[in-house]
Amino acid sequence: MNLYAVIMAGGVGSRFWPHSRRAHPKQFLDVLGPSSLIQNTFARLQPLIEPERVFVVTHTDYVEKTREHLPAVPAENVLGEPVARNTAPCIALAAARIHALDPEAVLVVLPADHLIRNVAHFQEVLRAAVEEAAQGDVLVTIGIEPTHPETGYGYIQYDSTLRDGDDTLRAYAVQAFAEKPDLATAERFLDSGDFLWNSGMFIWRADAILRAIERHLPDVHAAFAAVEAAYAEDDAGDAAEAAVQRAYERAPKISIDYGVMEPAASEGAVRVVPGSFGWSDVGDWRAVYDLAEKDAAGNAAEGNVLLHNTSRSYARAHDGRLLALVGVHDIAVVDTGDAVLVCHLDATQQVKNIVDYLGSHGLDEHV
C-alpha cells in the first residue's frame, strides 16, 4: 500500500511558557522524557511508514528546527507554511504535495504534539483505520474512548449499535462532530456511550481529501489548485514555492474539522475507529503533571529540585540551578534560562495570558 504520513507541526504552545517560546514551540519540547514530542510522533509511525514517506508541515520559521529533530526524514519532505491558517490549508498543502508524487497515496495525518502511552495498541488502531481508508472515498478519523467528562476536547458522535463489546478494531459511521462541551453536556456524552474524543488524527486517500476539500471548502481548493500542478512540474523548486506563497495569501483560516469533517459526516462519508491507548494532547503544565510519575506526596520533579512539606506539585529545574519548594501545594514551578513561572496547577490555562501580555508590551525577548 502506498502509505504516507503527514505530521502537522504548526503549533506554538504558548501555554507551555516559559519552556515553549516562539522560537521553540511545543512540538520540540521534551516535556515528558528524553525525546521531543515530534520525535515521539515520528517514532510511533516507524513500523508502518518508512521515513522517506513521512512529510511534516510547519511554519517556515520552524523548517530548519524540524529537520534537526527528524534527521531521518528527507529535508524536502518538511513543508513550510508562510503563515498559519489552521488545519484545512495545512492538509490541502500536504495532500497536493503527496498526490503529485503518488496519485494512489493513502495519508495518515497526525498532530505532532500528542502523547500516546500504549504505542502497540495505537498502531493496531491505525492499521484498522488505514485498511478502511484505503478502500475509497471515505474519510476516517480515530476517536478516543472517553475516560471522564472532559470539557477540553471536542467529541465525535458515532453509530455504536454495531459494536460488539471491546472488539473495537473496526470503523463505525460518524453521525456528527461536537465542539468542546460544557460539563453537563460532557457528562451526557459520556453516559450515552455514543461519543468519542476527537483526536485530530485522520486517515484518507490523498485524492479523497482533495475531492472533499473541493466540495466543502471551494475557497481552499481554489487557493491550492495551482500548488499541485506546480509540484508536479517543478518538484518543489522555486515555482512550487511561489505557488504555495500565493495559496496561503488567498486561503481562509479554517480547521479541517469544521470545514470538511462536519459537513462530510452529515453526508455519511466519515468513519471512526475507536481507540483506547492512553492518549492526551498535553495541552498545558497541568496535563504534564497529570501524566508524570509522582512520589508518595503526589509531587513530580525534574532536575535539581528540593521539596520540603510540599505536595501535589510539579517542579522543573533548569540545568544546575537549584529549585526549592517549601510548604506549597498544587503549584507548578518551571525554571528556564531566562524566566521562572510559578503557577497554581488549576490556573495553568492562564499561562497564555502572560505570553499575550509579553507580546503586546514589546517584551519579545521572553516570548
Added chain:
Amino acid sequence: MNLYAVIMAGGVGSRFWPHSRRAHPKQFLDVLGPSSLIQNTFARLQPLIEPERVFVVTHTDYVEKTREHLPAVPAENVLGEPVARNTAPCIALAAARIHALDPEAVLVVLPADHLIRNVAHFQEVLRAAVEEAAQGDVLVTIGIEPTHPETGYGYIQYDSTLRDGDDTLRAYAVQAFAEKPDLATAERFLDSGDFLWNSGMFIWRADAILRAIERHLPDVHAAFAAVEAAYAEDDAGDAAEAAVQRAYERAPKISIDYGVMEPAASEGAVRVVPGSFGWSDVGDWRAVYDLAEKDAAGNAAEGNVLLHNTSRSYARAHDGRLLALVGVHDIAVVDTGDAVLVCHLDATQQVKNIVDYLGSHGLDEHV
C-alpha cells in the same frame, strides 16, 4: 561623653536562603531597600557616635566584607571572632578592646540586622538610655512596646508603676527577662502592660559590663582576662590576635541575656528604656513581606516580575530574569543567580531546613 558603638554582626540568617549564604549572611542583605542592614544600622548611629568610635564584631570570615560595607569605620575597628559563641563572648571581646583604649567608655551595643522605621525616635530613646548608663554601674537595655502577642520575641518585665502615660523617655527598673512565650502567655504579657519586647540592644559603661561578666560569667571572664591586657600592650597586633584565639577556644557558648542580664535583673541592676519606633528583627521572608510596600492585591514585588490573578504574595526577581506568578496566593518566590525558592508565606521559618539539608548533604555550593 566617651560614647562608642558595638555592632554585633555574627549572624548567618539561613532563613533568608537563597538570598543569604554562608558567604553573604543577613546583615549584608539589602532585603528592604538600597542599603544593607548593617549599613542602615551604622547610618542610624551617625548623629550620636563618630565612625572612628564604631566597632563591629563578626566572624573572621566576614571581616573583609564588613569593611567593604562600612568604609567609614576604621579597618582595625572590625573585630573577627574565630568561632561563633553567641553574644556573651562577643560583648566581652568588644568591651575588652574598647576599655583598653578608653577606661571611661560608654558602649551602645546593637545587632547589625534589625529594621527601625522611625529613626528619629530611636535616637531619642538611645540618648535617654545613654544618659542612664553613663551614671555608673547599671546595665541598660531598650524594650519595644509590644503591638501584638508575638511569640517570636523574648520579653522584658519592668516596673511600670512610675510610668506617666506616653512620657517614656526614661529608664525603668527591670524585674525579669522571659524567653519566647507561647501564645496564651504572650497575650497575658500584652494585657498586663508590664512587658516589653527584648530588642537585644544594650547600653552600659565598658567597665560595668566587664564587672558584670566577671560576677555572673566567671568562665567567660577567665577566657577573656588576657585579651584586654594584650590589647593594652599590643594595640591589636599579633599578640592580641593570639589572645583572642585562645579566649574563643576556652569561652562557653552563651548569650548575654541568659548569662548576665537575667541574673543582674534579679539583683536590681538592670534598667530599660521603652521605645516605639517601628522595630523588627526581620527574621525571615514573611517579615520582609510584612514590612514591604504592597499593591492593592497585597503583592510586593522587586525586579522583573509579572503577576496574574495573584494576591498576598512576595516576588523577588534576579537581574534580568523574568519571574511570572499565575493564580497563586500567599507565596514567596525569591530568585538568585543559582537558586530559586518557592515558599508558602506561612512556612518561611522552614527555609532553614533547606539550608540544613544542603549543608548535611554536601551541597555546599548552594549554602
